[in-house]
Amino acid sequence: MKFEIGNIYSGFKFESETVIDEINSKGRVFKHIKSGAVLVNLKNKDDNKVFSITFKTLPHDSTGVAHILEHSVLCGSRKFKVKEPFIEILKGSLNTYLNAATYADKTMYPVASRNKKDFMNLMDVYLDAVFYPDIYNTPEIIMQEGWHYDIKDEEDEIEYNGVVYNEMKGAYSSPISLLSRSMDEELFKGSVYGVDSGGKVENIVDLSYEEALSFHEKYYHPSNSIIYVYGDIDIEEVLEFINDNYLKDFNKKNIDADIKVNGAFSKVHEKELEYSISEGESENDKTYFGMSFVTGDALDTELSMGLELLESILLEASSSPLRRAIVEENIGKDVFGVFDSSILKNTFSIILKDSNLEDKDKFKEVVKNTLKELVKNGIDKKLINGIINAKEFALRESDFDSYPAGLVYNEKILESMLYGGDPFINLRFNDVIKNIRKYAESNYFENLIEKYILNNNYGVFITVKPKKNLEEEREEKLREKLRKFKNGLSKDDLKKLIASNRSLELRQDTPDSEENLESIPLIAIGDVKRDIETIEHKIIDENNAKIIWCPLNTRGIQYVSIYFEGKSVPQNMIPYASLLSSVIGKVNTEKYNFKELSNEAMENLGGMDFGLDVYSRPQNYEDYAPKFAVRAKSLREKLPKMFEIMEEIINHSIYDDYKRLKEIIDEIKSRMEMAIRGSGSRMASVRVGSYVSSAYKYLDTITGIDFYKFIVDISSNFEEKKEEVAANLKAASDYIFKRDNLIAAYCAEEEDYETFSKLFNDFTLKLKNNNFKLNDYKFELKKLNEAFMMSTKVQYVAKGFNFRKFNFKHNGALIVLRTIANYDYLWNSVRVKGGAYGASMSLSRNGHLAFASYRDPNLLETLKAYEEMVSFVKDFNVNSREMDKYILGTISGIDMPLSNYSKCEKVTAQYLTGIDDEYMRKERLEILDCSVEDIKDSYDILKKLNEENCICVFGSEEKIKENKELFDNVVDIFGE
Structure with missing residues (x-):
């Protein structure tokens, strides 16, 4: 349909239209006459459709009210009266993106889906959530998502708890986060940017229920909103739906949402x-x-x-x-x-x-x-x-890739439109x-x-x-503050506080009724394709090398990945192979110094990076393929230059510039420490896997705690070890960069292959081809049950093992179990009840299964929750509709749209792991046909997980020492 400027469509006045060549889209702006809402539409052929609604939200303090509301409005609404519609649609839709985000001056609610019916359902759930949330009827939502005084019995001490409260405890434990937030706070003192919209730990507990409701009432109105619709969707149908179901019930309202920023300083x-x-x-x-x-x-x-x-x-x-x-x-x-x-x-x-x-x-x-x-x-x-x-x-x-293009463009639109600018200028x-x-x-x-x-x-x-032990000092002051608060309560007040906690627990423990669950819109399993999406590719032999070629429309961009054999490196040299991946390309070569090399690469390429990757084969849990990958991309005309630069780096890098080498090693150490403090859950999951699996022991050696120890050692003793380090990097390079066992992946258009083939063959002839040997690694595997102490307010708690080691099989039902764990059991037991910011189950085809929590105030309670999942599975019993939701939620993660590059990477990963299309078809059918009984069949796996009891925790010194009997080894991770 052709829209006419100035005409009215379902209550929306069509205000403007423009072509945006850069993103092959048509940009339109509509204004809803009755409610004052603005709707921006980017029309194009992308089937990954995006919807969002964004409100300008201007907090005047650091209580985190905007952040707490972002969480809370997704916990039940007028039409969708379940406790967590957000989770119900996460586990039961074909979404390709589903989230919400709090910024300094706005709160955004985006969803995406490739399925039209699913897209309309998601839009419905989100619009009902933001305009008609259950927070007005259920104060327990703000208690759960924001903060509350946590006390179960009269003799207990009072503590603070809440999801956002614990999230921000974790955020402010990071010195980088503290620094970044403080810079804005000082620059913009006295304005909306001078407060933390996410919430400061000491201020979150000042937010009252009434203040939260007042903030919602003021800002969550259509007149203060920007609605966004992107992709291949009938916009007329969307306008009609939004008007008829939501906006027609609102009248335009004047909202004071001007942003005032203080003038410049006279000095820094x-x-x-x-x-x-x-x-x-x-x-x-x-x-x-x-x-x-x-x-x-x-x-x-x-x-x-x-x-x-x-x-x-x-x-x-x-x-x-x-x-x-x-x-x-x-x-x-x-x-x-x-x-x-x-x-x-x-x-x-x-x-x-x-x-x-x-x-x-x-x-x-x-x-x-x-x-x-x-x-x-x-x-x-x-x-x-x-x-x-x-x-x-x-x-x-x-x-x-997994972040929809439409969402990136949405953020760019908001960066101008929110402040009165042209929506499409960015x-x-x-x-x-x-x-x-x-x-x-x-x-x-x-x-x-x-x-x-x-x-x-x-x-x-x-x-x-x-400052040493600052956290302990703060915690003691906090405990004293809460003791005084409790002592100042009358008996009646204390009983009311306990009653409010019981009311919260009752809400958390009471299952949603079948009637309420059925209010969540659901597409039919029959709407899901039973066959896999195949990716066009060819496997070609070129001079004893395998080339995986994906002929795709890349608009002239050339994607090249070359995989060298990782097991050519002797076992004692594995950490150096990993270090090499961070050093190579950043040091001098015979032709260029490292600064010239950097400039040459940027001027000619779209990027080049190096990595030591592990590809686990599902046929045998101990079978894995380490590959040293060199990945690059360029425009078609720059392909010869890509191979020239690649060959120069691989064959002619110089590793004995000790000053440069020390700089890189110190940077690696610094960034690993930041990762441990900020996202210890991944590190803990890998570490617990290293107790029982050679593949994960290798992974820990190249990216985990073992690698961190290696980096700390050579950083601390660099003067004594520098010649050894340089020599070992050169040796690792010589072991890796050989013609033998070479695999390349190439993604470009059909007519480009002949040029690539010639350049690739010329390149391989310049590689060494001598003394090639595949090493058989023998790792000592031992259950260590470690706790790594650091100064933080939260924990990262992991428990895991390898079920293939005990002759259990991987199948599609276990992938559905992961969805059930992530969006049901762990969400409820560790996040909702425990107050952790997150918890997840990870699973790999070679048998690695692990639970890990993120920014978690607890330790023992979380391990207990992991242990009790076996009982949850034993008693698991849901109706067919609920089972379909778990299956749909699983499929949504599998059917994510992929970029051209990622399609080629996926094909290559399947080749390296020995997984063919028939394997993937079988797995997909196991998911689609998964039953309650299939889930219950995982009982023995989880029972064995409990018996093996392999755990690893990163967390606060105080919490770990309180539970030291759980661990065989307690380590101060950053200690001298």
Whole structure:
């Protein structure tokens, strides 16, 4: 249907339409006359349809009210009276994306699906949730998702609990998170950006139920909303549905949602904060510095792009001059930049990690002097061109895999539209890139440095320094505060508090009625294709190498991955093979120094990276294939240059630049420590797998705790070990980069293969072909049951084993069990009742099964919940409709849309693991035909999991010491 500007369609006035060539879309804007809602539509042929509704939400304090409401409105509504519609649709729809997010000044509720009926259902559930949430009738929702006084019996101590409360406890345990949040807080004090919309731990407990309702009543109105619809969908049908079911019932309302930001400072503000480290940790190299500047308005698209590119030029590449200057002064282990254009006022930040307090002035001096020198002498034009090329390549490629393209475009629209700008200006990047290329011929970036950093007083400098046992001091003060609070309660008040907790428990424990569950819309299992989606590909022999070729429409982009044999490396050298993957491409070669190499790669390629990957074969739980992968992408005309650069790196890298080597190793150590503090659940899951499985022992050796120990050792003893490290990296390179057992994956258009084939054959002839040997690794596997202590307020609790080791088989029913665990059992027992931010079951075809919690206030209680899942499975009994929901939720994760590159990666992974299409068909049918009895059949697996009792925990010193009898080994992970 052709829309006419000014006409009314289902209550919406059609206001504008424009073609956006960059993303092959038509952009439309509609305004709902009665309610005042604005709807933006991006019409195109993408079958991964996206819907979202976003509200401008402006908190005036750090109680986290916006964040708590984001969680809470998804816990039941007018039409959908189950406790958690969000979870019901997660486990029972074909969604390709389903989430909600709180930003500094907005709250967003996006969904995506490739199935039209499912898409309409998801839109219905979300609109009902935001406009008619059950929070007005059920205060227990805010208690559960936000915070509450937790007490069961009169003699118990009172504690704080709640999902958001525990999430933010985890967030503020990270010094980087503390630093980032504090920079905005100081820059924008007195405005909406000067508070934490996510909530500060000490302020969350000040939020009252009435204040939460008042915030919702003010901001969650159509007049304050931006509705977004993307993809191949009949927009007329969507407009009719939204109007008839929701917007027609609202009248336009004036909402005060203006954002006011204070003026510039007369001088840069400074602030010093502390974060906690454990008693056993050294204070050396534990201080963080951050400088941040307000650099302009989000509506100035060209300036925003320029500053984003400047951040990359200065700090993101190996050749970046500011990065090099800071690193070469040896005043920190890692440095990076952040340009934030997601709020009204852009910010440009420079962050130095793992430094020392005495280096503060040196850091300032290096930044100032380096930037002055760049302004005076100019920035390397090759670096500038390389960064611009890399950015343009990424914009044109627009492959986002599991993150829908439509959602990326949605965020770009909001970054202008929320502040009154043209909705589509950030999607039109052709002219912006073209203009900046032209400006860069003169002193464009140098002028940006001078204006927005050197001569800009609208900035802050934040220091975050370590303090031993600070967390314990805070916890003791908190306990004392709560003791005083309890002692000040009358008997009646205490009984009321206990009663409110029992009311919450009763709600959590009471199953949703069948009638209410049936209110959640569901597509039929019969609507799901029973056959797999096959990916067109060919396996070709080329000079004793296997080429996996995916002829796809890539718009001229060439994707090349080359897999070298990992088992060519002797067992004692495995950690060096992993280190090699982080070093290679970042050191000098015979032709280029590492800075020139970085510029050459950016100027000619869309990216090149290296990784040591593990492909487990399901036929035998001990059979796995380590592969050293080299992955690159470029435009068609740059393919010869890709192979030239690849060959130079592989055959001619030089590893004995000790200064550069130490920089890289320290950066790896710093980033691993950040990962342990921030996402210890993955590390714990891998570690527990390493007790019982050779594949996971190998994985731990190359990415986990064993690898971290290896990095700490060579970092701490680098002067004594540097020659050994360089020699071993060279040896690992010689073992790996050989012609034998070579596999390549190539994704491009049909007519490109002949050129690729010739270049690839020429490339392989330049590889070594001598002394090839496959090593048979023999690992000592031992149940260690470890607890790794660190200064944090939360835990990451894992329990797991390998069921194939005990002759249990992997099948599709176990994949459905994972859905049931993630969206039912673990969600309820660990997140809803326990207050953890998250909990999940991981599963692999080679038999690895593990439970892991994320930002969890508990330890023993979580392990007990894992143990009791066996009883849940034994008693499992749901009707056919509920079983269908679990199956649909499982299939949604399998049928995610894939980019061209990911399609090729999937085909390659199946080849390397020995999984063919027939295996995948059989597994899919096992999922689709899964029954209650099939789920109950997993009882023996979970019973054996409990008997084996393999556990690993990362968490607070206090909580681990309270439960030390559970562990065979207790380690201070960051101790000296």
